[in-house]
Amino acid sequence: MAIGFFVFLILLTALVINAPWLLQQGYAWYYRGRVGALTPWEGSFRQRLLVLAPHPDDETLAAGGLIQKVQASGGQVFIAWMTLGDGFQWDAALLDRTLRPRPEDLRKLAERRLGEAKAAARTLGVPENHLFFLGYPDRGLLHLFLENFFTPYRSPATRLDHVAYPGTVSPGAPYTGEAWETDLRRILERVAPDIVVAPALEDAHVDHRATAYMALRRLGERGWLSRLRFYIVHGGLEWPLPKGLHPGLYLEPPPRGRHLGWQRLDLTPEEEARKLQALKAHRSQMEILGRFMEAFVRKNELFTPASNPPMAP
Numbered sequence: 533m534a535i536g537f538f539v540f541l542i543l544l545t546a547l548v549i550n551a552p553w554l555l556q557q558g559y560a561w562y563y564r565g566r567v568g569a570l571t572p573w574e575g576s577f578r579q580r581l582l583v584l585a586p587h588p589d590d591e592t593l594a595a596g597g598l599i600q601k602v603q604a605s606g607g608q609v610f611i612a613w614m615t616l617g618d619g620f621q622w623d624a625a626l627l628d629r630t631l632r633p634r635p636e637d638l639r640k641l642a643e644r645r646l647g648e649a650k651a652a653a654r655t656l657g658v659p660e661n662h663l664f665f666l667g668y669p670d671r672g673l674l675h676l677f678l679e680n681f682f683t684p685y686r687s688p689a690t691r692l693d694h695v696a697y698p699g700t701v702s703p704g705a706p707y708t709g710e711a712w713e714t715d716l717r718r719i720l721e722r723v724a725p726d727i728v729v730a731p732a733l734e735d736a737h738v739d740h741r742a743t744a745y746m747a748l749r750r751l752g753e754r755g756w757l758s759r760l761r762f763y764i765v766h767g768g769l770e771w772p773l774p775k776g777l778h779p780g781l782y783l784e785p786p787p788r789g790r791h792l793g794w795q796r797l798d799l800t801p802e803e804e805a806r807k808l809q810a811l812k813a814h815r816s817q818m819e820i821l822g823r824f825m826e827a828f829v830r831k832n833e834l835f836t837p838a839s840n841p842p843m844a845p
Contacts, residue, residue, distance in 0.1 A: 560773040560784055567782035567832060570796040573598075577605035579726035582719070584747055586731060586739040587617040587670065588649035589814040593828045594763035595729050596656060596807035597799040598835070603657040610723045611653055612664040612716070614743055616697060617817075618642035619670030619689040635691045642667075642690075642697055644816055651813035655806065666715050667700035669707055673742035681709035709746075716750050725759060729835060732762035734789040740766060748838070760838040764789045765828075772830070775823040779804045783830035792836040804829050 581602045585591040591599070591611050599609050618638045633641075646665055653663055668676060669687040676685055684706040686693040695705045701719070705711040730747040731740035744762065751760050767786020774781075779801065785794050799807070808829045812818060818825060 556770045556773055559769055559787060560771070563784035563790065564782050567784055567796060570785075570794050570834075573795050573797040573835065575727075577601045578607045580723060581607060581609045582723050582725035582728045583609065583611045584614070584728065584730040584743055585611060586614045586673065586737065586743045588613055588645040589617075589652070589811070589817045589825065590731070590740075590765055591649070592652050592656070592807060592810045592814070593765050593825060594731075595833060595835075596810050596828075597803045597833045598729065598797055599656045599658065600803050600806055601797075608662065609656075609658045610662045610664070610719075610725065611649075611658060612666065612719050613649060614666050614673060614712070615668050615670040615739060616642035616649075616665065617645045617670050619672070619687065621689060635689065638690045639692070639696070641816065642670075645814070646697065646699060648814045648816060652810040655810040655813055664715075664719050665697070665700045666702075666712065667695040667697045668712050671739060672707065673712070673739045673746075676707060676709040676712050677742045677745055678709075680707065684708055713746065713750065716746060720750060720754065720756075727761065728756070728759050729761050729763055732764050732789055732792065732836065734767075734786075734792070735764045736766035736768055736788060740764075751838075757838050761795075761835040762789075762792070762838060763833070763835055772827045775827050777808070777826040777829055779808075779829050779831070781830055783828065783832050783834055785834060789836070794834045794836050797833040797835060799831060799833065804831070 579602065581598070583591045583595050583599065602609050618641060620641065621633055621638070650660060650663065669685060669692065670689065672685050672687055684693040687707070693707050695703055701715050702711065728747065728751060731744050733741055733744045735741055735744065747760060751757050764786045768788040771786045772783055811825050811829070
């Protein structure tokens with residue numbers, strides 16, 4: 533019997549290694565069935581919402597439905613983008629039809645993504661004077677938070693060491709954590725949000741984790757941690773599955789954050805359709821990541837309060 537069990541373990545291990553999609557699909561199927569039992573979003577939508585997005589498109593992927601609900605309820609929405617996505621070399625390579633995008637190509641991509649973010653926000657009903665573009669380096673935020681808090685960081689993608697894009701909050705500001713922190717402090721003072729949504733610490737992308745750290749720091753400074761709710765975009769195990777557009781499915785908790793105390797925000801079919809329209813405004817991203825992005829257009833969005841206890845296994 534022990535030999536049979538040992539053989540079973542070997543076969544199971546081989547299956548997981550050689551067919552990981554089975555594990556991924558099994559996870560998605562199991563947790564999707566539990567979404568309906570999650571606690572619904574609690575509280576009024578008639579409030580001031582601030583969305584912290586590491587890159588243009590994160591605001592719609594994670595909170596396109598929430599943004600609509602706040603707008604429809606008479607609340608106000610503000611969005612702050614930490615970067616303009618100027619480190620996404622594959623995207624620049626595809627758009628410019630080149631194998632080696634130059635620093636100037638990536639700077640051009642940043643300006644294009646700024647325009648796309650404005651178009652997406654307009655689709656969701658957010659006025660342009662409620663938008664904040666910080667323009668710090670894509671894939672460099674964790675460096676700013678840690679070793680480059682006072683000494684400027686130079687982006688290996690754009691060769692920039694300061695905010696150089698028109699329409700940003702602090703043009704010319706050095707790429708330092710101190711400057712980034714100052715910008716966020718000013719935004720919080722101006723907006724005085726009732727709710728802030730930001731990436732969770734469990735997100736796989738370094739810029740998302742750095743934004744989570746900075747959000748915790750700045751909101752903790754003000755005693756506002758009860759106003760903070762987290763989301764995840766890069767959740768591991770190819771999440772969310774299946775890829776592509778499936779508006780009739782629930783969005784299941786991401787593998788990297790399955791232990792968190794998720795709350796379910798249910799969306800109407802009309803809100804799903806508007807969210808998809810806003811995602812399509814991010815045309816440069818849809819060209820390369822379309823099926824991944826469409827997979828976030830589901831019956832719900834997921835948020836977890838910063839102070840909430842973990843979800844039971």
